[in-house]
Amino acid sequence: MIRIEHLHKKYQANKRDIIALQDINLDIAQGEIFGIIGRSGAGKSTLIRTLNLLERPDDGRVLIDGEDITALGHEALLELRQRVGMVFQHFNLLNAKTVAQNIDWPLKITGRYSREERAARVDELLQLVGLEAHRDQYPSQLSGGQKQRVGIARALANTPRLLLCDEATSSLDPETTASILRLLLEINRKLGLTIVLITHEMEVIRSICDRVAVLDAGAVAEHGKVVDIFLRPQHAVTRALLAESHAWDENDLYYQRREGGKLVRLTYAGELAAQPILSQLTAATAALATIVRGTVSRIKDTPYGQLLVEFSGGEHAVAQVLERLRHSGIDHEVLA
Ligand SMILES: Nc1ncnc2c1ncn2[C@@H]1O[C@H](COP(=O)(O)OP(=O)(O)OP(=O)(O)O)[C@@H](O)[C@H]1O
Ligand SMILES: [Mg+2]
Known part of the structure; x- marks a missing residue:
């Protein structure tokens, strides 16, 4: 579904080049949950943001369903972003809007649906993420886990084929993390949605991912089925990440x-x-x-x-x- 080819990205800071991504090549299949793990600064956010062109690569291509998104014009790009939902670590909710209004927002701005259609879709999404009872509350009145459920519902509003999660559980306690991961797995299974998630915790990878890529200093250190990477880690970075989750010592x-x-x-x-x-x-x-x-x-x-x-x-x-x-x-x- 996604093919990443020879992706390069560098930033400039204080007149110095910072190489964020170097020659990334990955294939992500339709319907799988694909994890990207790495240390802080490894390039995870940069990589996931190239998948909806929030970040534009300097070189290389990203193909989604065979279409090179780096070649899309402005209109096509806006349309692409509706097909690709995104969930953030710090939720990025609109604080002056209620839960229902937050979820409605991406539907409203497409200008494509009637008020009734939108209301029905919001109800459906509230139910999917288990927030029916909180529809009229404001983000400040919600727990972290509830806020992330709103973030997920909002990302799913326009029925995307792909969901990107940038550290979606990193601000949450372990129990809430587990409930959000269960929700992502349920959505993946129920809707057949492809999910790409990034994390620095092996536990997140272990519990819901099918395949994983380990990023180190902007490059893929290793990638493959989670079972293989977990049980036979080849790269020092992978071993260190596993040691933190007590799977290796x-x-x-x-x-x-x-x-x-x-x-x-x-x-x-x-x-x-x-x-x-x-x-x-x-x-x-x-x-x-x-x-x-x-x-x-x-x-x-x-x-x-x-x-x-x-x-x-x-x-x-x-x-x-x-x-x-x-x-x-x-x-x-x-x-x-
Ligand atoms: N806008 C920017 N300008 C300059 N440098 C940047 C910018 N964004 C990221 N970088 C640098 O690029 C590298 C990769 O950053 P990135 O945010 O992708 O890492 P990450 O793996 O997501 O880290 P974290 O786990 O801390 O979120 C880092 O060295 C970072 O400092
Ligand atoms: Mg990041």
């Missing part, structure tokens, strides 16, 4: 092993997550398994496990375990 290497013990990281997903993996390994050998650390959870809909296990019980038994692991289909890495 280089300190594991300093664990004090028993005599002859081996420290092994086991990674498995899907079907294997329902198997008694450790029991099978120890029952078939004389080895002992000590779980040092571990996560058994889900990446969106895929169950997975990542365990750091010390196998001990003698050299022979440990060798047998490693031999069995080699034939098991379980990803394993002997750390020490």
Whole structure:
């Protein structure tokens, strides 16, 4: 649905060039939730803003449904922005307008609908985001999560095919974040809407994204299915971001092993997550398994496990375990 080709962007500040994006190439499919993650200053906002040309790239193309949006004229661009909704970190609501009026605003300015049509659409949107009871309140009377629901409803008003979310949950507490993420997932499934979201939290990526690109210093460090990036991070930046969400920890290497013990990281997903993996390994050998650390959870809909296990019980038994692991289909890495 979206193809980003050789995108470059630089800014000028104090007569110096700041390279915000360098040679970004990405494909985003219809109906998926695509995450872009990176540290502060990595270029995330710049990149997402090129997708509706709030930011114009210096070089490269952005194709949406095959159409090069960097070549669009003024009229076509205004029309494009109605097909692409956007949600912001700080909500950007009109404070002098009520919830219903905020949601109505993008419908009104198109001049395309009658008052009745607009009212019906606003009702529908209020219901979708669960704010029927708050329709006549002003933004100052709402919680952060409620404000973001208004932001989402407003972004969906003109039934866009694509929703861009720039740190939509970064100003919210963890519980409210979870409820907004659930809402985005529900909208994605119910309306088949493509969502591109940016975040600096792996947890956001893990819970709702299908694929992810990791941005570092304006370039794509790695990209792929969330399961793959999460369980087998290749780039130092990805590992650091995962460490913050406790999914990865280089300190594991300093664990004090028993005599002859081996420290092994086991990674498995899907079907294997329902198997008694450790029991099978120890029952078939004389080895002992000590779980040092571990996560058994889900990446969106895929169950997975990542365990750091010390196998001990003698050299022979440990060798047998490693031999069995080699034939098991379980990803394993002997750390020490
Ligand atoms: N209008 C601007 N003028 C000059 N430099 C800019 C401008 N906008 C962004 N930059 C610079 O471009 C780089 C990328 O900025 P961008 O806002 O895209 O990063 P980000 O990943 O969204 O960061 P954050 O997580 O802090 O929001 C940064 O070095 C930033 O300082
Ligand atoms: Mg940003």
